[in-house]
Amino acid sequence: MNAPNQLSANEALEVISGGQMRVSTLVQACLDRIEEREPTIHAWQYLDKSARLSEAKACDSNPTKKILHGLVVGIKDNYDTHDMPTGYGSPIYARNRPAADAAVVAQLREHGAIILGKTVSTEFASSPPPVTRNPHNPGHTPGGSSSGSAAAVADYMVPVALGTQTLGSVIRPASYCGVVGFKPSYRRISCEGIKTLAESLDTVGIFGRSVSDVELVYRVLSKTAPAQLDDYQGPTALALCRGPDWDKADSDAQSALEKFSERLRAKGIRVDDIELPESFRDLAVATRIIHDMEMWRAFSDERVRNFGLISPELQVRFESASRLSVDDYEGAINKGIRCRQELPGLLKGYDAALTLSATGEAPAGNITTGDPVMNSPWSLLYTPCISIPMLQGRSGLPIGLQVIAPRFHDAGALRAASWLHRNMQEK
Amino acid sequence: MNAPNQLSANEALEVISGGQMRVSTLVQACLDRIEEREPTIHAWQYLDKSARLSEAKACDSNPTKKILHGLVVGIKDNYDTHDMPTGYGSPIYARNRPAADAAVVAQLREHGAIILGKTVSTEFASSPPPVTRNPHNPGHTPGGSSSGSAAAVADYMVPVALGTQTLGSVIRPASYCGVVGFKPSYRRISCEGIKTLAESLDTVGIFGRSVSDVELVYRVLSKTAPAQLDDYQGPTALALCRGPDWDKADSDAQSALEKFSERLRAKGIRVDDIELPESFRDLAVATRIIHDMEMWRAFSDERVRNFGLISPELQVRFESASRLSVDDYEGAINKGIRCRQELPGLLKGYDAALTLSATGEAPAGNITTGDPVMNSPWSLLYTPCISIPMLQGRSGLPIGLQVIAPRFHDAGALRAASWLHRNMQEK
Numbered sequence: 037m038n039a040p041n042q043l044s045a046n047e048a049l050e051v052i053s054g055g056q057m058r059v060s061t062l063v064q065a066c067l068d069r070i071e072e073r074e075p076t077i078h079a080w081q082y083l084d085k086s087a088r089l090s091e092a093k094a095c096d097s098n099p100t101k102k103i104l105h106g107l108v109v110g111i112k113d114n115y116d117t118h119d120m121p122t123g124y125g126s127p128i129y130a131r132n133r134p135a136a137d138a139a140v141v142a143q144l145r146e147h148g149a150i151i152l153g154k155t156v157s158t159e160f161a162s163s164p165p166p167v168t169r170n171p172h173n174p175g176h177t178p179g180g181s182s183s184g185s186a187a188a189v190a191d192y193m194v195p196v197a198l199g200t201q202t203l204g205s206v207i208r209p210a211s212y213c214g215v216v217g218f219k220p221s222y223r224r225i226s227c228e229g230i231k232t233l234a235e236s237l238d239t240v241g242i243f244g245r246s247v248s249d250v251e252l253v254y255r256v257l258s259k260t261a262p263a264q265l266d267d268y269q270g271p272t273a274l275a276l277c278r279g280p281d282w283d284k285a286d287s288d289a290q291s292a293l294e295k296f297s298e299r300l301r302a303k304g305i306r307v308d309d310i311e312l313p314e315s316f317r318d319l320a321v322a323t324r325i326i327h328d329m330e331m332w333r334a335f336s337d338e339r340v341r342n343f344g345l346i347s348p349e350l351q352v353r354f355e356s357a358s359r360l361s362v363d364d365y366e367g368a369i370n371k372g373i374r375c376r377q378e379l380p381g382l383l384k385g386y387d388a389a390l391t392l393s394a395t396g397e398a399p400a401g402n403i404t405t406g407d408p409v410m411n412s413p414w415s416l417l418y419t420p421c422i423s424i425p426m427l428q429g430r431s432g433l434p435i436g437l438q439v440i441a442p443r444f445h446d447a448g449a450l451r452a453a454s455w456l457h458r459n460m461q462e463k
Numbered sequence: 464m465n466a467p468n469q470l471s472a473n474e475a476l477e478v479i480s481g482g483q484m485r486v487s488t489l490v491q492a493c494l495d496r497i498e499e500r501e502p503t504i505h506a507w508q509y510l511d512k513s514a515r516l517s518e519a520k521a522c523d524s525n526p527t528k529k530i531l532h533g534l535v536v537g538i539k540d541n542y543d544t545h546d547m548p549t550g551y552g553s554p555i556y557a558r559n560r561p562a563a564d565a566a567v568v569a570q571l572r573e574h575g576a577i578i579l580g581k582t583v584s585t586e587f588a589s590s591p592p593p594v595t596r597n598p599h600n601p602g603h604t605p606g607g608s609s610s611g612s613a614a615a616v617a618d619y620m621v622p623v624a625l626g627t628q629t630l631g632s633v634i635r636p637a638s639y640c641g642v643v644g645f646k647p648s649y650r651r652i653s654c655e656g657i658k659t660l661a662e663s664l665d666t667v668g669i670f671g672r673s674v675s676d677v678e679l680v681y682r683v684l685s686k687t688a689p690a691q692l693d694d695y696q697g698p699t700a701l702a703l704c705r706g707p708d709w710d711k712a713d714s715d716a717q718s719a720l721e722k723f724s725e726r727l728r729a730k731g732i733r734v735d736d737i738e739l740p741e742s743f744r745d746l747a748v749a750t751r752i753i754h755d756m757e758m759w760r761a762f763s764d765e766r767v768r769n770f771g772l773i774s775p776e777l778q779v780r781f782e783s784a785s786r787l788s789v790d791d792y793e794g795a796i797n798k799g800i801r802c803r804q805e806l807p808g809l810l811k812g813y814d815a816a817l818t819l820s821a822t823g824e825a826p827a828g829n830i831t832t833g834d835p836v837m838n839s840p841w842s843l844l845y846t847p848c849i850s851i852p853m854l855q856g857r858s859g860l861p862i863g864l865q866v867i868a869p870r871f872h873d874a875g876a877l878r879a880a881s882w883l884h885r886n887m888q889e890k
Contacts, residue, residue, distance in 0.1 A: 118764065132562045142763035223796065224789075226760035228659040235654060235662075260789050333653035336569035337545065362651075362687050366871050369650065377804070444793050 040065035045107055045195040045249040052106045053099075059106035059150070063092035066108050066152060070193045076174050078167040079188040081113040082120050083153035091150055102148030103256060110188045110197030113154040114161045114181075115141055116229040124231045125157040125166065125181070128342045138229025140198065140240055140257050147256050152194055155184025158405060160335065161200055161233050164349045165402050172214055172433055176398040179209030180405030182241065186213040189243040196253050199241045202233045203327055204394075204411025206241030210423040211393035211436030212406065216457070218242045218250040218450070221443045222418035224258045234330035236369065237323065237415050247424065247454035254446070263447040265454040271387035273306040274452070277440070279391050280317050281409040286396030289435050292427035293392055296437060299460065310382060310389070316375055319413035322368035326416065329365040332357035372416045379417055380442040388452035393436030397429030410438065420446040422453040426460060467492035472534055472622040472676040479533045480526075486533035486577070490519035493535050493579060497620045503601050505594040506615040508540040509547050510580035518577055529575030530683060537615045537624030540581040541588045541608075542568055543656040551658045552584040552593065552608070555769045565656025567625065567667055567684050574683050579621055582611025585832060587762065588627055588660050591776045592829050599641055599860055603825040606636030607832030609668065613640040616670040623680050626668045628848075629660045630754055631821075631838025633668030637850040638820035638863030639833065643884070645669045645677040645877070648870045649845035651685045661757035663796065664750065664842050674851065674881035681873070690874040692881040698814035700733040701879070704867070706818050707744050708836040713823030716862050719854035720819055723864060726887065737809060737816070743802055746840035749795035753843065756792040759784035799843045806844055807869040815879035820863030824856030837865065847873040849880040853887060 040048065040062045051057040067085050074080060095106050111117065114124050116134035123129045136142075141151060156168045158181035168183035170176040171191040178187040182199025186209035189197050199206045201219045210217025218241060225240040232238060240257065244250040251263050276297050282290070297307045332339075332354055338346060339354055346354070383389055395407050414421050420443070423436030439456065441449035467475070467489045478484040494512050501507060522533050538544065541551050543561035550556045563569075568578060583595045585608035595610035597603040598618040605614040609626025613636035616624050626633045628646045637644025645668060652667040659665065667684065671677040678690050703724050709717070724734045759766075759781055765773060766781055773781070810816055822834050841848050847870070850863030866883065868876035 118768070129562060135556060135559045136764040137768075139761050139763040142767045143760075146763065146767045223663060226659075226757065226763070227662060228761035229764070232653075232655040236650060258789065330653065333570075334566050334655035336566040336573065336653070337563040337656070340569045340573045341545070341564075362685065373800075373804075377800075 041069045041192050043195065044246050045244060045252055048195060049104065049107055059095040060089060060092040062106060062108055063088055063150065063152070066194055069191070073191050073193065077169050077171055077187050077191050079155055079184040079191065079193060081123060081154045081156045081184060084120070088150060088152055095150065100148055104144060105148035107149045107196070108152045108194050109144055109149045110153065110155045110185050110194040111141060111151050112182050112185050112197070112199045113157045114200060114231045115198065117141055117151065117154065120154055122154065125159040125161065126345070128338055128345045136229065139226040141229065143257055155188055155197055157181055158183060159347050159350055160231065161202060161205060162331065162350055162353070163405060164347045165405050170212060170398050176400050176433065177212065177402060177405050179212040179394070179398060181205040182209050182243070183405065185243050186210055186215060186217065189245060190215045196242060196244045196249055199243060200230055201239050201241045201411070201415060202237045203323060203415055204408025206243070207411045207421050207423045207436065207438060208394045208406055208408055210243060211434065212398035214425040214434030216244050216247055216250050216425070217423040217436070218254060219415070219421045220254055220258060220446050221420050224444070224446060232334045234327045234334070236326050236330060239415070247422065247450060247457050251450050251454070260447065263450045265451055268451040268455055270455045270459065271305055271452050273308065273386050274300065275310040275383060275386040275389040276307050277310050277312065277389040277391050279410065280312060280413060281320055284395050284407065284409050285392055286429070288430040289392050289396040289427065292429070292435055293437070296427060297390070312382065313378065315378065316413070319371070319375060319416055320409045322371045323412040323416040325360060325364055325368040326372070328353065328357035329360045332360070376417055376443065379419070383442050388449050389440040391438045391440065393423035393438040397431060397433040397435060414440060418443045420449040422449055424453050424457040426456065468496045468619050470622060471673050472671060472679055475622060476531065476534055486522040487516065487519040489533060489535055490515055490577065490579070493621055496618070500618050500620065504596050504598055504614050504618050506582055506611040506618065506620060508550060508581045508583045508611060511547070515577060515579055522577065527575055531571060532575035534576045534623070535579045535621050536571055536576045537580065537582045537612050537621040538568060538578050539609050539612050539624070539626045540584045541627060541658045542625065544568055544578065544581065547581055549581065552586040552588065553772065555765055555772045563656060566653040568656065570684055582615055582624055584608055585610060586774050586777055587658065588629060588632060589758065589777055589780070590832060591774045592832050597639060597825050603827050603860065604639065604829060604832050606639040606821070606825060608632040609636050609670070610832065612670050613637055613642060613644065616672060617642045623669060623671045623676050626670060627657055628666050628668045628838070628842060629664045630750060630842055631835030633670070634838045634848050634850045634863065634865060635821045635833050635835055637670060638861065639825035641852040641861030643671050643674055643677050643852070644850040644863070645681060646842070646848045647681055647685060647873050648847050651871070651873060659761045661754045661761070663753050663757060666842070674849065674877060674884050678877050678881070687874065690877045692878055695878040695882055697882050697886065698732055698879050700735065700813050701727065702737040702810055702813040702816040703734050704737050704739065704816040704818050706837065707739060707840060708747055711822050711834065711836050712819055713856070715857040716819050716823040716854065719856070719862055720864070723854060724817070739809065740805065742805065743840070746798070746802060746843055747836045749798045750839040750843040752787060752791055752795040753799070755780065755784035756787045759787070803844055803870065806846070810869050815876050816867040818865045818867065820850035820865040824858060824860035824862060841867060845870045847876040849876055851880050851884040853883065
């Protein structure tokens with residue numbers, strides 16, 4: 037058996053419910069791993085080790101049949117927690133103690149999970165890079181804004197963690213960190229209690245090391261039926277959708293995806309190149325306009341009362357967002373509505389669409405969390421998106437394959453992604 | 464000149480900026496009115512009179528050119544305020560002190576307004592009736608959930624106040640209390656910092672005693688250009704849209720609207736009866752499903768940790784909501800999307816559509832805040848809705864005329880409503 041902190045969520049739950057492992061053992065193993073690696077990775081914003089060990093012991097002396105009994109979960113620090121500080125990545129909220137748990141945190145607890153601690157978020161889940169480092173190479177960014185959650189799962193500190201995606205804050209860090217990241221359909225899961233960044237885009241996301249682990253957490257939070265990953269026999273037809281911003285991807289990432297498509301075709305799976313129509317051009321621009329206008333509005337209190345505590349980078353973004361017009365914003369909202377109407381027809385007949393999860397490998401250094409351009413159009417299209425670690429860049433760092441389906445076809449996207457992840461690893 | 468508390472927002476701002484009235488005078492007059500009437504009306508959840516008088520004095524000694532300098536505003540107690548308790552209408556939050564202002568509260572302050580206090584909200588802005596009474600007849604409900612804001616404006620305690628609408632919580636209480644209520648297009652104004660009830664429906668709303676007062680506040684919060692109410696020469700064509708639930712309206716309300724339409728026609732204005740197509744049937748049912756599912760999700764923390772502090776009425780609603788299926792919910796979401804696509808075509812060529820703001824007069828007693836069925840379809844259609852006090856029921860209580868336009872045509876709806884309010888009062 038693997039070390040407890042290396043178990044998948046499903047494996048851990050199985051051995052806990054079978055009496056072969058105590059919850060305390062799992063929590064201790066995760067804490068030990070964090071103890072060892074945190075000085076390098078900086079994935080955690082808040083962690084109360086003794087409180088979590090006590091909680092684990094209480095679980096052990098009171099075994100339940102709850103579906104997530106004893107599962108250890110990391111939560112991005114833009115989710116409210118009633119018993120842990122919640123800083124939203126900003127010094128303005130250094131002493132913030134919310135009155136309640138975010139809806140999904142309460143749901144995880146209701147179903148038996150242990151919230152291990154709060155993971156590092158970039159400032160207000162926006163772009164300024166945080167201290168967190170990429171477990172595959174600490175000289176590189178883990179991506180953002182769900183930096184801590186992606187890195188913690190990649191580094192075996194927790195089996196699963198929650199993040200949020202507004203432009204590309206789940207799929208991109210999953211890609212850079214070589215883990216599975218899932219952004220479900222918009223409104224499949226409640227955003228209550230998450231610090232608002234952009235209301236029209238904010239979505240709960242889940243990180244894990246297998247598709248079945250993210251599917252488990254997703255199913256609990258969305259109340260959907262099991263996606264029956266194991267019953268799926270593999271895709272018949274896939275749409276290779278380079279997307280409107282393909283030219284922004286690095287050449288090694290482009291050729292890794294092309295090569296992967298060839299391997300699929302060699303396996304007898306139909307892979308059709310599909311071109312999104314002209315109306316989908318500039319979707320990333322439209323998404324950015326919605327993001328900036330809604331962010332500018334949402335952070336009114338912070339702008340008015342605490343502008344000096346906002347980073348210079350965000351200050352500049354607020355200033356430029358303040359000049360956006362309502363017409364530009366509503367044009368972008370309407371563009372999103374029209375493209376969302378068109379998409380299901382374009383993907384009809386395919387098990388899923390494939391594209392890159394990021395423009396390439398994780399950038400070196402700490403001046404950017406990377407470009408969300410491969411993600412933001414899909415955020416505005418409200419589709420389920422799953423990043424699975426299937427590709428590699430020129431320096432050997434992971435690049436994610438992004439698996440996409442129409443809105444509310446989350447189960448289909450999960451089935452395709454799970455099959456690809458288990459059957460298409462390069463030997 | 465009227466007593467200061469009877470001035471409209473526009474009048475008050477004019478005399479303040481012209482040096483004919485001090486901000487302190489306005490605040491004192493509002494507080495005096497509250498002192499006199501609050502024991503009957505119960506509109507206020509929180510009020511710190513001396514703090515507000517100090518704030519007013521500071522305004523007087525530091526005059527600014529801010530557009531809302533010295534305007535007194537009431538805020539429903541489901542908006543976060545950093546300097547006032549925020550109870551969301553629930554004992555669970557009796558000691559809640561938010562870390563920040565809701566976005567629109569911060570924006571009002573940024574533009575010079577004084578937040579007079581927090582007005583009574585029903586429990587979690589949902590249906591259980593609060594203590595607030597209708598100023599037109601304290602034996603009747605003011606409606607809900609924005610009970611305190613509607614009553615406070617109707618009773619001359621403040622010139623304007625903010626509420627929220629999820630099903631019908633702005634338009635209905637405005638109708639019952641005989642004031643102007645405006646629910647702008649969905650996403651015209653940020654909902655950040657408002658306690659989430661149902662993410663797909665929650666909308667900021669504004670109460671005032673004239674359309675130009677709500678237009679002023681709306682314009683500040685939405686960053687839109689002035690609606691130029693005075694340049695408008697009156698409607699050419701209006702759509703009389705009884706709506707899918709006309710048979711649920713009282714006969715006196717029905718005939719008041721029919722009679723009003725006849726008066727319009729007698730003035731030479733074209734008023735066409737328009738029938739919404741079959742696809743719009745059961746929109747109120749779809750809206751209720753979305754409301755219940757999203758409410759059930761949003762209040763996970765309260766359900767899990769404080770179920771005993773939830774009212775029996777809401778407990779029952781949570782229990783029934785817990786049995787809703789994801790398929791029903793998403794069917795309702797998709798129905799909303801389809802009907803929103805169809806609506807602009809149906810209203811093409813009309814200055815606005817007219818319908819009832821409520822099924823009739825405010826119900827007597829205190830066992831219900833009234834039926835939102837005349838409102839909830841429009842909430843899901845994301846349209847601007849304005850209630851203007853133009854009609855009367857059989858016992859002489861007010862009934863609102865609801866003026867509607869397609870999404871993002873808020874200026875058009877405001878212009879039509881303002882013209883009707885000023886030119887069609889029964890002599």
